[in-house]
Amino acid sequence: MSSITLQNLTKRFGATVAVNDLSLHIDDREFVVVVGPTGAGKTTTLRCVAGLEKPDDGMVLFDGQDVRSVSPAERDVAFVFQNYALYPRKTAFENIAFPLQARNLSAAEIKAEVERTARMLRIHHLLDRRPAQLSGGEQQRVALGRAMVRRPRAFLMDEPLTNLDFQLRAQMRSELKRIQRELDNTFFYVTNDQVEALSMGDRIAVLNAGTLHQVGTPQEIYEHPADLFVAAFIGSIRMNFLRCAFIADTGALVSADGGWSLPAPPRLREGAQKSKDPGQLILGVRPEDVLLSTEAGNGALEGQVYVAEPLGNHNVYNVRIGPALVRVKTPATFMLDAEARVSVQFNMARAHLFDSATEQALT
Amino acid sequence: MAEVRIENLVKVFPNGTRAVNDVSLAAPDGEFLVLLGPSGCGKTTTLRCVAGLERQTSGDIYIGERVVNDLPPGERDIAFVFQFYALYPHLSAYDNIAFPLRAVGVAADEIDRRVMRVAETLRIKHVLRKRPRSMSSGEQQRVALGRAVIRRPQVFLMDEPLTNLDAALRSDMRVELKHLQRELGVTTLYVTHDQTEAMTMGERIAVMQLGDLQQVGTPLEVYQYPATLFVASFIGDPPMNLIPVTLEGDALQGASGHLSLALAPDVAGAIRQKQSGPGLVLGVRAEDITLSGGDEGDMRGEVTTREPLGDQALYSVGLDGQFIQITTAPTTRFGVGDAISLSIDRSRMRVFDAATERALV
């Protein structure tokens, strides 16, 4: 049980910079999720923490101690690999017992520890099977078991749920969260799935192309994305982005093609004024912050349904407003015909404004 | 354009696997029908039989008024989009798209016109000179669609065409593909294992499992009124909560008394009449349960986890060794360990027979 600190971590592979000057602190017993698309440098970061890669610059500290010269074996962390890395010739029992065999433990102690772990993961009945005889979900649990069987200073997890189908993934999410609470240990978790990040992390670090974009609680990240990338990446239905310009005289936002004009509330107005070029802004509105109506409303924009996507518990309407396509989340009961003409209203109180040159949030 | 009709389709492979088991299904002219199921459920085999890439063991396949049982694929007037796109590696995107027309001797200028138009619609004009290897997966996917679209066939058959794309591209392509299909009005059979794709794209969904057809219906029908336990557990994100119960008097009772759900007498009567044994399963969607801090409600439990998902919050509540999932507005703030009570929307729940796995009400 340790805190982990990354200080100005940089890792290059040849000419590509995999991790670029990354600083991040994970408190003891905190669950931190690093999320980002493929190639963001998440896995490299994790491997640097485990000691599997040597950083070119910067350092990794456990409880404030530089671990540069500490080998992976001596760092005393557990690592769960994306492909599980289960040994195909060993049974589930032998796989889980393997880390204990490296230590001074009697066979009886090992057996007791393995069975305790297996019971906790509900794979007690599978212990004599080999990985090939286990389903993806079961293999995943064995891999977790191998990590949990000893009491490491921290758990490092590299996309452990990616290879599961989505029903199982949802189930394992809450289970992993429960396990973390029970183990009461530090979790450093890497994923490309923003749902996992939002649902599991005490805090989330959003990484792209080796650069850290934002660190914060799930709520902060979702409600106050620091830049365009975070705004687009987080959220199960992508945020809508509309190019617009701020007209200082009227205090209105005008779309890039001049098709619409909306009065900006004070918060957005202040934000717009922060920009070097208020003529080139991007308005970001989450699909749930768009209101559809079949009746023309005051200050509403005109649109036409392009494609409707019913999802059971809610609907997503792709609505054309001029050349732009806007995604709108509505309750499942809200039904529209294909090609229907609708009026669209943005909840400007929850809208975001971005600078199109710097891509930074202005609100 | 034509209707596609499958009657009593059976496919047994030489090794004895019964991949498709007496499936009958019809897609009216112009419909977007999705075949949905987990891997190995027989959906792809069904599609391949329609294409003529497999010969069914028995049963008939109609395209329009024609029985096509013995026609080779080339004569069925269909287009097939493969999961791995199946682009010819040594032809450019242009030649790949033009290929089906060249095979039937369309004039060169006509070909050029049509390829250009298709390329325009699919926004791939800039890759026409490239070979598949040097295109991104999204571009390859569009070229494969182009090759299917250009012939104006009677039927599109698509085998998981979006599976190899990343999430953002996939949701964009979903919208585009659905729009394109509606524009062209071509009957489409679309195979996928992704319930989101099925829900969002299909006019109707045919859910298959282990070679059997489980249910055919509109997305909302299969979502709200699943005919079997399998459909209930396969469709929806999160999947329907399925809780073992028994009927005692006019109330559904959970195993350990934490759940008690009084039913209207006519509903209870209907269940009693149809049930094959005492075991029942209550099915209720995560959004059809409301949480409250008080004492009243149909069941009581303790919050095991709370997952903030941005636009909603997902709670897990432990009940008799299983976890009930509830979605709420993102603003609810119950903490882990809080005692809460749950109320079920009786108008939107489903009761299944545990033995036959079929829905009773």
Next chain:
Amino acid sequence: MNVQNRQTRSLLGRILFWIATALILVFFLFPIYWILITAFKDRPDITQLPPRFVPWVDFQPTTFNFHEILIEMEVSQFGTATEQSPFLGQLFNSVIISGTATVVAVILGTLAAYAFSRFRIKGEGDLLFFILSTRMLPPVVTVIPLFLMFTELGMRNTFHGITLLYITMGLPFVVWMMKGFFDEVPHEFEEAAMIDGYSRLEAIWRIVIPEVIPPMLATAVFVLITAWNEFVFVQLLNPLGYTTVTPFLYAVVGYGRTEWGRVAATTVVFVSPIVIFTFLVRKYLLRGVTFGAVRR
């Protein structure tokens, strides 16, 4: 189900297919069959025209030739004088020389292959190409300097000389093959073990090596076959001591009027293990004959 299947279904196609197959099999297998039955023929049967094809029908099989090469050999035309055949001794040499060379080459080559597969090595591509190219050298070119060197160092007609040579000949092959196999073992295997508290050496020994045992055995078989079959070097470097079977075979042909029965019997004894090995490693044949370049 494509066109090929439909073709096979037509009767004419099937008949033509089996005729072609039969011709192919005759071309490739008849020479082997012919040597095999010749080994069991009497001296007169061997030279008979028309030839005798079917044992027990056309001719009476005999083990006379095997007796000659394994026990004692007639040296005069009239079967009066005999002498001990050198064959058994050379067979023994073949076994221990190629066996020792194989074991050593596989062990050393496997270590090098692991290093190439897992560590970042400066100039790795060039080194690998260098190792491969040593194997591509024409033996007639390398045998000249080797001949001189072995003579200078007194390594001709010794066990360690020829064995060292066969080890070196086997190494490039082992390195290339085993590198391919190591590449297919996920590096996470060792990494997991190392994080779990093992040293790399332990991780290799306990996790990686067990994963590659079957392909390693196949690799060993290929090295063994190469050493077993080698002729040019042993002929020139070891004519007087530690001679293997191949020079003997060549010599049997050379004694004036060729005793084809003896040649055939020797060949049968010499080739049988090869045929058995071919079946044992058939899964790895493609990789083996292309130095692991083709993996499918």
Next chain:
Amino acid sequence: MTTQSITPETTRPAAKPGLRLRWLSDRLLAGTFLAPTLLLLLFITIFPLIWSLYLSFTSYNVNSDPSWLEAKWVGVDNYVYMLTTPRVWERFIESATFVVPTVTLEFLLGFGIALLFNREFKGRGLITTVILIPMMVAPLVAGLFWRFMFQADIGIVNYLIHDVLGFQPVFWLTDRTSAMISLIIVDTWQWTPFIFLISLAGLTAVPKYLYEAADVDRASTWFKFRHITLPLVWPLLLIGIIFRLMDAYKLFELAWVLTSGGPGTRVLPVHLYKIAFGDFATGRASALGYIMLVVIIALANLLVRAINRSRAAEV
């Protein structure tokens, strides 16, 4: 602390004592693993080659000169001689006369058989394995088999030609032209299976859905062969052909056993052998050896490039 329910009060166990060689860094380990292989190759392969490079600039004769140290330095004379004497050029041509038809024949036959066998039929596994036996036997043995069958008087080949088919018997191994033909036949017998094996691997690796897409698109059999089969199998075939070119160019044993390098089959390696161990003109032989090496290194380069390209295509 919730930990206690699942974490019994055991202290973190210490690492097992004993010889674990932890001090071995990856760097050191890499060196240790590589050293024996590299040293052996240097000692047994490279050192003699350098030595012979030196000798190629001397007039050394292993029979008449007492020691190589006293051999006379002749500069590039050996090379000049080897590259200008018509006898050597004849050998180059003889080698080409062997290599080109042989590899072509092996390619056509091997690929053809692979096409034939690229389908499901009874006994496929067994047949495709036994066909491969010829390439596993020593070239020496292959030579013996055929030398026996090619005997002018008692050989089965002439029996077939003369007694069964009624043609004139052929003096297979002694006549200039027919000796070369024999050599080509035997090499084809031995190495066609190699091309067959590679081709079959290539053919079975072509994804089936490409043919299915072509079926749906109404493509002809020729189109499928030309635009799907060939381009996808070609990278592998190329590897096979280059392997064969190198091996055929190096061929020595077969020619030696079949005709003892007699008329018509005195290919380059045989010629080299005769200079080195017949005339004992070590200096000259070394020079010719180096000339041969240049060719083989060029071929090896081609091979490595072909391998890399097909690897890249796999990804």
